[in-house]
Amino acid sequence: MAERQSTLRARQRAETQRVIQAHAVRLFTERGYDATTVNEVAEAAGVSAMTVYRHFPTKEDLVLADQHGGLVAERLAATSPAQPLVRRIGRALVDATATLTEGDPATRRHLLARLRLMISAPALRARHLDNHYALQEAIVDALGVTDPEGTFQARAAAGACLAAMHTALVRWAEEDGKTSLPALIAQAQAAAFGDAAEGGAT
Template identity: 75%
Template sequence: MRERHSTLREQRRAETQRMIQVHAVRLFVERGYDGATVNDIAEAAGVSPMTVYRHFPTKEDLVLVDQNALLVAEQIAATPAGQPLVRRIGNALVDSARTLAAGDDRFLLARLRLMISTPALRARHLDNHYVLQQAIVDGLGDEAADPDVAFQAAAAASACLAAMHTALVRWAKDDGRTDLPDLIAKALAAAFGDGTPRRG
């Protein structure tokens, strides 16, 4: 019974967080990142400013927080250990992009444009890449217990994330008209050739 209450509480928390973030991104798009305050966002979402801060400790988090690191780590953990690292990481990035874009690609596109166009968010976006790089290494589990394997995984992840970033910028310029997972796969293919993930 306690587990059920805990799950319901987590679900409500996730729904509240998502609702706040949707309103925040909408207001940032309408008014500019500096033109919308946390109080404005709280009012639009029908919650208190304290509730906003409980879910998003900083204003930047309202745009940057997502489930991508968790999705990628889960994908990495589920891949067979025999495949080359770049292929495993690339497949995980493509699959997680497919999951995120299937949810609401216009929301994803709006967030991405804010990250690209807002200097404060650009700097934090790079921090997110480091978090994602670490999630990839952690997703390897016991394999990454060897420092050499962890180093190789971090290097492969960093290179894959750079290719993905190029695809994300192109996707934003295309106004989301191209298929994001396919674009990431193409960027990875351009960078790594035969070691790349599958497409389609």
């Protein structure tokens, strides 16, 4: 019973976050990121400003917060440890992105709107670096390395793969999402890593 209630609360929390973020992205797109206040987002979402801050501690989080680290970690666990690190990480990033963008069209449009905001707003571009680091550490944790040298190599590989992915994300946004994002990520990886990226393409 307690477990069922905990699951229900988690679903309710996720839905509240989804609604708040959807209204935030819509308002930021319509009015501009800097011109829109958190209070206006709260009013549009039908919640209090305190509720917004409970789910999104900063205004930047309203655009950039996501749960993609867990999805990437799941995909990474399905790769073979015998493969080069950049190939394993690249494959996981491509597969996770395919899950996010090749299903529900609304989810795809939401991601595209968030990316456009990130590119256009300086405060969001700066905060994106924090998200980049958090995802990098999630990847390192998922690889399960514990020794200093292995951790260093994993961080270097993850950082390089994420840099290639960022380049693909920017191009995808500039092209209005008309191309396949997983394919663009695989293309960016191939440009960066050559043969080591084989197996990351879709």
